[in-house]
Amino acid sequence: MEISESLVPRYERGSQEPIQTRVAQLEVLDDVVARMFHLPLRFEPMLGATSQASDLWSSRIDVGAPARESLWTTGQETQAREALLPRLPVSSGRRGVSSSSERWEGVVLGVESDVFRARLADLDQRAPDEEAEVYLSEVSDEDRGLVEPGAVFYWSIGYYTDRTGQRMRRSLVRFRRLPTWTKRELDDARREAEETCRILGWGSESTDAAAKR
Amino acid sequence: MKLDAEIRGMSIVLLGDFNPKIFQPAWFGGHELIRPTEADEAEVEIVHSEVTRFRLDWVVLQVTCDRLVVETVQDAFFEASRDLVLATFGLLGHTPLRSVGINMEAHWRMASAEACQRFNRVLAPERAWQELLDQGELRNLTMRAARPDHHGGYVQVQVQPSRRIENGIFLNVNDHYDAAKPSATGPGARAVMEILRENWESSRERSLSMMEQLVRYGDF
Numbered sequence: 001m002e003i004s005e006s007l008v009p010r011y012e013r014g015s016q017e018p019i020q021t022r023v024a025q026l027e028v029l030d031d032v033v034a035r036m037f038h039l040p041l042r043f044e045p046m047l048g049a050t051s052q053a054s055d056l057w058s059s060r061i062d063v064g065a066p067a068r069e070s071l072w073t074t075g076q077e078t079q080a081r082e083a084l085l086p087r088l089p090v091s092s093g094r095r096g097v098s099s100s101s102e103r104w105e106g107v108v109l110g111v112e113s114d115v116f117r118a119r120l121a122d123l124d125q126r127a128p129d130e131e132a133e134v135y136l137s138e139v140s141d142e143d144r145g146l147v148e149p150g151a152v153f154y155w156s157i158g159y160y161t162d163r164t165g166q167r168m169r170r171s172l173v174r175f176r177r178l179p180t181w182t183k184r185e186l187d188d189a190r191r192e193a194e195e196t197c198r199i200l201g202w203g204s205e206s207t208d209a210a211a212k213r
Numbered sequence: 214m215k216l217d218a219e220i221r222g223m224s225i226v227l228l229g230d231f232n233p234k235i236f237q238p239a240w241f242g243g244h245e246l247i248r249p250t251e252a253d254e255a256e257v258e259i260v261h262s263e264v265t266r267f268r269l270d271w272v273v274l275q276v277t278c279d280r281l282v283v284e285t286v287q288d289a290f291f292e293a294s295r296d297l298v299l300a301t302f303g304l305l306g307h308t309p310l311r312s313v314g315i316n317m318e319a320h321w322r323m324a325s326a327e328a329c330q331r332f333n334r335v336l337a338p339e340r341a342w343q344e345l346l347d348q349g350e351l352r353n354l355t356m357r358a359a360r361p362d363h364h365g366g367y368v369q370v371q372v373q374p375s376r377r378i379e380n381g382i383f384l385n386v387n388d389h390y391d392a393a394k395p396s397a398t399g400p401g402a403r404a405v406m407e408i409l410r411e412n413w414e415s416s417r418e419r420s421l422s423m424m425e426q427l428v429r430y431g432d433f
Contacts, residue, residue, distance in 0.1 A: 050226040050314020051369060051387035096270070097220050098287035105292065123292065125418075142248040156289035172289050176296050179244050179304045 098170065100158030106134075108151045116147055120155070138173045146175040218319035218424070219378055223291045224284035225298050227405065229310035233265040233276040236301075246300045272297065295413055302402035310405035312366065315388045315413065317420035320375045321428045329380050332431035336372060350374075361419075364408065365391035370423060384427060386420035388412075 103123040110117045115133045122129075134155070139147060146153075153175045160170040237260055242252025251269050258266040266275035271290040274297075275282050285294045302308060323329045333351040342349045357369040366389040375381030390412065392404045 050228060050312055050389045051316055051371070051385065095268075095273075095286055097222075098289045099219070099221070100288050103289065140248070142250060154289070154292050158289065160287070160289075170289075174290070174293055176293070177246050177300060178296075179246060179300050 096160055096162040098156070098158060098160045100156040102155075102157040104155045106132075106153045106155055108147060108149050108153070110149055111136075111147055118153070123154075134173065138171065139175070140173075143173070143175040146177070152176040218321050219381070220286065220320040221288045222284065222286040222318040223288070223294060224282055224314075224316045224318070225295060225409065226314040226316065227281040227298070227302075227310055228279060228312040228314075229281070229308055229402075229405075231276050231278055231281055231308065232262075233278065234260060234262055235305075236265045236274060236276045236281070238267055238269075241297075241301070244300075244304060246297060246304075291417075295409065299406055299410060302406050306402050308402045310392060310402045312389060312391045313405050313409050314390070315409070315416040315420075316385060317388075317417060317424070318383070318385045319424055320378045320381050320383050321424075321431075322375075322378050323380045323382065323431045326380050328431050329374070329382065332382060332428075335430040360390075362412075364412075365393070368419075370427075372427070382428070382431070384424045386423055388416045388420060 104120040105123050106118040106120045108116050108118050109131070114136050116136060117131065117133055119129060119131050136144065136147065143153075153173055155171070155173050157171045158169075159167055161167045238247070238252040238255035238257065241247045242249050247269065254269075256268045258268070260267075264275065264277045266273070268274070271287050272283060272285045272294050274284075283294050283298050285291065302310070323332060336354050337349075337351045352373065354372040355369060356371075357367050360366050360368060369387040369389065371383075371385040371387070373383045373385075375383040377383075390405075390408045392408065
């Protein structure tokens with residue numbers, strides 16, 4: 001879904017309208033988007049720049065509804081914003097939540113036919129490190145290719161409550177995913193490293209030898 | 214009595230210069246930063262030059278031109294969410310980043326409504342307000358202080374009544390780090406990612422410790 005241009009009906013590329021008007025219209029768009037998705041509004045006198053302004057557990061996105069608890073708007077600003085906001089479909093933002101009783105970070109030590117051995121470190125630092133065997137059946141199909149010695153994974157045991165409120169016990173294994181580098185990226189990194197070495201005068205002998213070949 | 218939050222959440226907020234249209238599920242799936250089926254099944258709310266927002270089962274990502282947020286309300290995925298940010302900006306190393314916020318949030322249940330009121334009165338003493346407001350209630354308290362380390366930035370703690378738990382309180386700790394001045398070659402992601410990587414553990418421990426100390430003002 002993309003924002004319909006009808007939300008800001010007077011904004012057009014290449015418009016001959018005065019810049020002040022276009023800026024005002026962009027600000028309207030900015031606030032419409034912020035309202036739709038509970039993003040931080042532009043006026044945030046009380047909140048840190050990198051805080052998550054909205055409650056992570058917002059259950060509804062109400063566009064055109066009164067500002068929530070007026071944390072960062074005065075009554076007059078709220079009325080002014082509401083006058084600009086169209087009525088948009090409301091979607092439920094409720095999400096499942098988990099509460100883990102045990103959380104480990106593991107490193108794969110070895111892989112056998114149906115299990116892998118791992119060293120586990122308690123992420124909440126309540127217990128010493130330990131070694132364990134984990135059934136491969138605990139690993140999602142799409143993570144199986146990541147199971148190899150040295151691979152890092154996370155294992156949590158606890159309860160998961162879904163969006164409907166249904167609570168269930170859950171054991172979850174998830175492997176860390178690192179970016180796959182393309183050949184071009186590796187070549188670029190190698191060139192950058194060689195240039196840095198050249199600037200610093202490191203490995204000049206090897207550089208000379210390479211130049212002679 | 215053991216103190217434990219009923220619901221925990223975490224968000225990482227980056228300030229910098231972003232192109233929201235890049236951050237689509239297919240991009241993350243193509244680079245194997247998320248599982249292929251996660252990319253296919255992602256719930257995309259909006260993709261626009263001004264904002265992108267999508268959600269997977271375990272994380273929500275939203276990006277505007279100057280702010281990127283990765284958030285989860287499943288503590289089983291706190292580290293995976295951090296890894297997602299690190300991996301993303303390992304690939305997008307030239308993205309100008311200025312600050313990072315490591316935010317821990319939690320809802321704690323008090324023993325009763327009266328216990329909630331007693332907790333609130335510790336933070337907002339009644340005698341300061343009783344002559345001004347009739348039966349005033351604490352709705353939001355925010356405290357900010359300098360960082361306890363050498364990094365630029367601040368630590369900010371927010372307290373509110375919980376909207377998810379009856380007789381609950383909501384605590385948010387915003388651990389804000391500013392990157393050092395950019396080098397002559399310009400700002401990039403590396404410095405901020407190093408801050409995130411090196412301070413993740415201590416930040417999380419400090420935030421949880423602060424929350425646990427605060428909630429002890431209440432009855433359980």
